[in-house]
Amino acid sequence: MAVYTDVQDEALRAYLADYDLGELVAFRGIAEGVENSNYALKTTKGDWILTLYEKRVEPAELPYFLGLMRHLAGRGLACPEPVAGRDGQALRELAGRPAAICTFLPGVWPRRVRPEHCAPLGTALAELHLAGMDFAGSRPNTLGPAGWRPLLEACRDSGDEVRPGLIAELDATLAGILAQWPAPGTLPVGQIHADLFPDNVFFLDGPQGRPRVSGIIDFYFACSDLLAYDVAVCLNAWCFEPDFSFNATKARAVLAAYVARRPMSAQERAALPVLCRGAAIRFLLTRLFDWTHTPPGALVTRKDPLDYLRRLRFFAGIEGDSALGL
Amino acid sequence: MAVYTDVQDEALRAYLADYDLGELVAFRGIAEGVENSNYALKTTKGDWILTLYEKRVEPAELPYFLGLMRHLAGRGLACPEPVAGRDGQALRELAGRPAAICTFLPGVWPRRVRPEHCAPLGTALAELHLAGMDFAGSRPNTLGPAGWRPLLEACRDSGDEVRPGLIAELDATLAGILAQWPAPGTLPVGQIHADLFPDNVFFLDGPQGRPRVSGIIDFYFACSDLLAYDVAVCLNAWCFEPDFSFNATKARAVLAAYVARRPMSAQERAALPVLCRGAAIRFLLTRLFDWTHTPPGALVTRKDPLDYLRRLRFFAGIEGDSALGL
Structure with a gap:
């Protein structure tokens, strides 16, 4: 709706x-x-x-x-x-x-992400970041790290109804993420999309029938934050299969195409695992908030927050960036 | 949705x-x-x-x-x-x-029906009926008079939860409608749209900015039935104000334009009040069925069946066709 x-x-x-x-x-x-x-x-x-x-x-x-x-x-x-x-x-x-x-932008968003979508996505994301470099405006990321603890507090009373033990697990995981989060000034910052899911990216067939990006839409979560965090959002949104297994081929394609257009520093690469955990907990927490605060009869599709618990747990086991496909 | x-x-x-x-x-x-x-x-x-x-x-x-x-x-x-x-x-x-x-058909459906929409609607409905005259197919009206008693039975157990006394009122009203319903062969029959609500009719600006019909859509309730019943559906769907008062100016415009293109017999005109009651109870009953059979959490907008009780009661007080604007 x-x-x-x-x-x-x-x-x-x-x-x-x-x-x-x-x-x-x-x-x-x-x-x-x-x-x-x-x-x-x-x-x-x-x-x-x-x-x-x-x-x-x-x-x-x-x-x-x-x-x-x-x-x-x-x-x-x-x-x-x-x-x-x-x-x-x-x-x-x-x-x-x-x-x-x-x-109006032409194209069709991919209902099922194929590996061929991932390189054009990575290129488009890097181009978005580069094009935004000289934009004069800025907006804090209201759903960034500073917003996660308040979101979790707002879900504390009813979160365990979604899954017993969920709040305790998130308390511990969030503390770990915030402790490891890159200090201000250590990683490049710019205008990020912050919600670059497949339904926000249109594709058309390019030469040899290979998909090319024809449009990026829905900038209403855009903000000024770590550029590499936008990459982490994409790894969450584009690189998991329907059974929640992580597709390293897709991740490698996103990352390789991104860094070919905007090289990432060694610090950015090293931070990717915690940024991926951060992106996973961000979508988990907003979904959990909606899940626990939406009246059962409301006319909105509630998205399952536990989809992101699966992602969060996967990224929790990753230490270096090599397992992500870089 | x-x-x-x-x-x-x-x-x-x-x-x-x-x-x-x-x-x-x-x-x-x-x-x-x-x-x-x-x-x-x-x-x-x-x-x-x-x-x-x-x-x-x-x-x-x-x-x-x-x-x-x-x-x-x-x-x-x-x-x-x-x-x-x-x-x-x-x-x-x-x-x-x-x-x-x-x-694809151009145009915009009228969110608020104005009197100027009604004559073009009446003309288009008559043209639909005339154009369908030589169509070889036929389909019974599964939501016509023969279907109303079964629908009411399916709502009997829970209908009064919507409004105390509703089922008894509908029992009596339906018996009256069916007793007065035109006998087979007395009124002209053809292919009817049977669901010609404002959201199924597109308009564009014609000469002097007057609306003209640019498209009629959604033929998935179409069937072979009394042509005048389609007029009665339109009088229900287009001629009541948001406060459920009947706008005789709109009704007169629909009817006058319709008969200018397809003249109605004296029997058809005389039958209009009971056909209007029939159309009102048809939409009341399908809405009541959906209301009482839709789980509260379902992702559909349930339409209030009582909107049509108001219409039904209005038409119950009409005897001749003159009060309808003819």
Whole structure:
């Protein structure tokens, strides 16, 4: 379910009158996405995506997200580019919500990740990081290490209902992660996507039928943090099989393509195992929070937090970066 | 939520290879629709809708639905036209489901019905009925009068939990409707849409900015039944305000435009009040069934059956057709 706010057709027409996008041709809700309401919008000038920002997005942070997308698109990255209205403003209001129109990106996200997706992903991630280097904005990672302990506290009372002993295991694991976390200034920092899951990356067939990245979407967790942490998110999101076994071929492909475009320092490589544990506990904790705080009848798909316990335990056994495929 | 079955990208490519639709450009789930999984599909040859038929659609009935759409589109009606594969077949299989690709229709469905929508709706409904006259197929209305008593029985044990006394009221009302229902052979019969709600009718701006119908979709309740019953469904679906007051201006606009294209007999006009009661109880009963048979945690939006009790009670007080706006 990805349409939370419905848009009256008169309101839509009035909204579009503020743009130079031609006449309205079609308007359909998009099923993908869980945080915001997304509509596929077709006008006589082309295809666009209209997004209404829902409660989980902080309005004050929207200028950062939209500014980053504009910056990255201007650097040639295939990401949604916010479209300004006639007054030059991209961030507007529709149906009582902050709203924006962005360019439509072609492609299909991979329902099942194949090894051939992984090198293009690694290249695209490195290009995203490089393109963001001269972006002037910044945003703290609200779901980074400083946010994990409060999330765990919020799950303390009911977390063991999901699995007996879960909270004690997470207490110990989180303490270990935070103790090993890279000190400020030791690793390169920049604008990271922070949520680069397969459903946020579109592919099309390139030469010889090999997949190429045609679009990276959903920058609404983007923030300023360790670049290598974004790599760790991808290793979590792209390199585990449905049975939770770690596919080192995929990991090697992501990493090799990434470092070919943006070389990683020895410190970054050495930090990868703890960054992977951090990324695993981040998704585990937000899923656990949603799981324990969502009323049973609510119209959202709750994702199983224990999927990330499996990943967390795998990464807990890794010491060097060699086992990750580098 | 309108994507129940996810489609692997390799399976999609293999499926598209059976068509002459060019190369895949984009593929997004559509949020609208509750019975089937719908995807917006873009290829180098244009925009299409891919539908996977889910459990509530009987596979044996799909040739009727697709054949009717092909027939109506061939007669010039703006409805989805099934696209045949290279072997001439439109009904195929994808991801273990029956599946078909249809043409994409422009337009926006009206979130709030205005009087200006009603005349174009009436005209389009009459054109649908006329275009269907020479269609060779037929399908009984499984949610018609013969189906209402079984539906009510299936709700008997838990229906009063929705509202005390509801089942007794429906028993009495249904008996009255069935006693007054037009005898076979007295009213014209043809192919009807049977579910022509606002979200199944797309509009675009026509001359002078007046809305014109650009598409009628979702023929998966279509059947062979009284043409005037389809009018009664529209009076239920288009002519009540959010406070459940009946808007006679809208009803008059629907009816006047309809009869201008397909004149109704005196018997049809006289039958409209009981047909309206029938349409109201049909949607009340299917909603009540879903309400009482859907587990509380299920990921579907349950629609309030009592919305149709309000309509049913309004139509119960109508004797002639004059109060309906004719």
